[in-house]
Amino acid sequence: MTTGLTRQFPGGVGLDSLSIDVAPGEVLALLGPNGAGKTTTVRLLNGVLAPDAGSATVLGLDPVTAGDELRARTGVLTEHAGLDDRLTARENLRYAAMVRNLRGPAIESRIEELLHRFGMTERADRLVRGASTGQRKRLGLARALLHDPDVLFLDEPTSGLDPTATRDVVELIGSLASEHGRTIVLATHFLGEAGRLADRMAVLDRGSLIAFGRPDDLAAELWDGMECDLDLGGSPSAAAIDAANAVSGVRDTTPHARGITIRVSTPDVVAGVVRSLVAHQVDVHAAVPRPPTLEDVYFEIEARRALETPTTTPPPTGPPAPPPMRKRVRT
Amino acid sequence: MSRQRTDWVAVRGVVGKDLRAVRRSKSVVIPMLAVPVLLMIVLPAVIGLSARATEGVGVDRLLTSIPGDLAEPILSLPEREQLIVLVNGYLLAPLFLIVPLMVSAVLAADAFAGEKERKTLESLLHSPIRARDLFVAKFLTAFLPAVAVSWLGFVAFAIVTNTIAWPVMHRMFVPTKLWMVMILWVAPAVATLGLSVMVRVSARTSTSQEANQLGGAVILPLIFLAVGQSTGLLLVDTPVAIAIGAVIWAVALVLLRGGVKRFTRDALVAQV
Numbered sequence A: 001m002t003t004g005l006t007r008q009f010p011g012g013v014g015l016d017s018l019s020i021d022v023a024p025g026e027v028l029a030l031l032g033p034n035g036a037g038k039t040t041t042v043r044l045l046n047g048v049l050a051p052d053a054g055s056a057t058v059l060g061l062d063p064v065t066a067g068d069e070l071r072a073r074t075g076v077l078t079e080h081a082g083l084d085d086r087l088t089a090r091e092n093l094r095y096a097a098m099v100r101n102l103r104g105p106a107i108e109s110r111i112e113e114l115l116h117r118f119g120m121t122e123r124a125d126r127l128v129r130g131a132s133t134g135q136r137k138r139l140g141l142a143r144a145l146l147h148d149p150d151v152l153f154l155d156e157p158t159s160g161l162d163p164t165a166t167r168d169v170v171e172l173i174g175s176l177a178s179e180h181g182r183t184i185v186l187a188t189h190f191l192g193e194a195g196r197l198a199d200r201m202a203v204l205d206r207g208s209l210i211a212f213g214r215p216d217d218l219a220a221e222l223w224d225g226m227e228c229d230l231d232l233g234g235s236p237s238a239a240a241i242d243a244a245n246a247v248s249g250v251r252d253t254t255p256h257a258r259g260i261t262i263r264v265s266t267p268d269v270v271a272g273v274v275r276s277l278v279a280h281q282v283d284v285h286a287a288v289p290r291p292p293t294l295e296d297v298y299f300e301i302e303a304r305r306a307l308e309t310p311t312t313t314p315p316p317t318g319p320p321a322p323p324p325m326r327k328r329v330r331t
Numbered sequence B: 001m002s003r004q005r006t007d008w009v010a011v012r013g014v015v016g017k018d019l020r021a022v023r024r025s026k027s028v029v030i031p032m033l034a035v036p037v038l039l040m041i042v043l044p045a046v047i048g049l050s051a052r053a054t055e056g057v058g059v060d061r062l063l064t065s066i067p068g069d070l071a072e073p074i075l076s077l078p079e080r081e082q083l084i085v086l087v088n089g090y091l092l093a094p095l096f097l098i099v100p101l102m103v104s105a106v107l108a109a110d111a112f113a114g115e116k117e118r119k120t121l122e123s124l125l126h127s128p129i130r131a132r133d134l135f136v137a138k139f140l141t142a143f144l145p146a147v148a149v150s151w152l153g154f155v156a157f158a159i160v161t162n163t164i165a166w167p168v169m170h171r172m173f174v175p176t177k178l179w180m181v182m183i184l185w186v187a188p189a190v191a192t193l194g195l196s197v198m199v200r201v202s203a204r205t206s207t208s209q210e211a212n213q214l215g216g217a218v219i220l221p222l223i224f225l226a227v228g229q230s231t232g233l234l235l236v237d238t239p240v241a242i243a244i245g246a247v248i249w250a251v252a253l254v255l256l257r258g259g260v261k262r263f264t265r266d267a268l269v270a271q272v
């Protein structure tokens, strides 16, 4: 989908040599802190910004040369939902439809349907001015879906939402993702929603791609084996810890208030550990595997990156900074 | 450059939305109506009424400072007609240009800078509307109302002036040839100038208020200069008005061309 996509701004690099691909029907999460380059990526992919270097192909189209054609088939929920406060919810949708050259009874009923689906029927004829952030995001989503786009870009769809509104919006996005093979690119700094929705994640930091892949695959690269939590009904004895450590395939044990967390090379090692504990008269109440969450993966990536890159800036008299690292990750 | 056809549905969508939204914001509508009412109705009415009340106010002293051939048509009139013809026939004509200028500048600021201020620009740029069509739409959003308000204002002015001056004049003396040139030729030029200045100014500001301030700082001195010069000396007769109009059109179109060239998604979103 992209190769070496780069965009600089007067203040510095917005995005450096991004190379990623997205399969049709996939949900890709663009993860990263503020200023990572998520919005810049969305703008480049939808042909709103032009790259300084590199190229992209979206739906088989080049965003630079066929931007208008491409944008007719993509929908975007921007960071600020971008609704006109001085219009009603319905007027905002009608306006967006006309800008897309959509008129007539078909689009009117589509608007009606979307207002209903997004719980905005009640508010349809009131000015957007008084709407809550959650209502705005939902209306923004409805607008992004007016023309039933093949690719949906969602930029921070849950920022500024309370927990209930967040859950509603995440559920809506989940239902959109399962609709007829629509591709979704979800830019966010919230790991929770990315974990719930994304098939793959691209982690960005200061314009550079630092990881790209399925959370499971990334976890496998980061850690050896899997974690399992053993509930022993209380603090483990030294003998119990030794018994667990003695089993071959156990990499690591961490005692805690209700038992031990073990790291094992393969899942079947867990059974051996349980047998060994029972043989030592230690009751095992439960053995719960703990596959790493997207959150675990993300923080591990961040932590490792912090170790790699020195935090001190070179003195101004020093040699010029080395050229930015070029990353190319493909799956 | 591809010469594709304009998407009029999209253009109408944008113009319709902008005008509907503007109608709902009092802070934009009120000054836009107050100035024309003052200039085109209140002022000529006051002049007309005072001309009726007084016996020939001495305008000769004013007229002696004016080149003879320009003052001629006024001095040859009966004395009581002189004030009203001087003011409503000549002096108000250049002053009237404030109307198209202001309306187009205020609307252009709302259309261009306002879109950024309300954070609606980015989602608009993510739609398939061509940048040029968007520019056309924004142009029309400012230009059409400016010309419409000017023309309606002029009709109101003509009715008020002729009605009030009837007991003095006993004839319809507005529209004059000078007024026709102003209305049909100079006013649209001035509207285009106002909005093309605003297009350029809006690229550098993030709120419509800032745009109005900066735009005002650029436009107003020019206006006062022009109005002061022309009314003070009564230099504006019909051929001069035609020439002034041509110059304004030229400047406005050059500015506008530059504005269109810079009106690309990339440039616009980099300002957001």
Ligand SMILES: Nc1ncnc2c1ncn2[C@@H]1O[C@H](COP(=O)(O)OP(=O)(O)O)[C@@H](O)[C@H]1O
Residues within 6 Å of the ligand: A009, A010, A011, A012, A013, A014, A015, A032, A033, A034, A035, A036, A037, A038, A039, A040, A041, B269, B270, B271, B272
């Ligand atoms: N229009 C712009 N002008 C200058 N710098 C910009 C502009 N847009 C983005 N940047 C810079 O590019 C970097 C990435 O920004 P952005 O893509 O908005 O990040 P994110 O969406 O991940 O928070 C930031 O350092 C930001 O300051």
Ligand SMILES: [Mg+2]
Residues within 6 Å of the ligand: A035, A038, A039, A040, A079, A155, A156
């Ligand atoms: Mg962003």
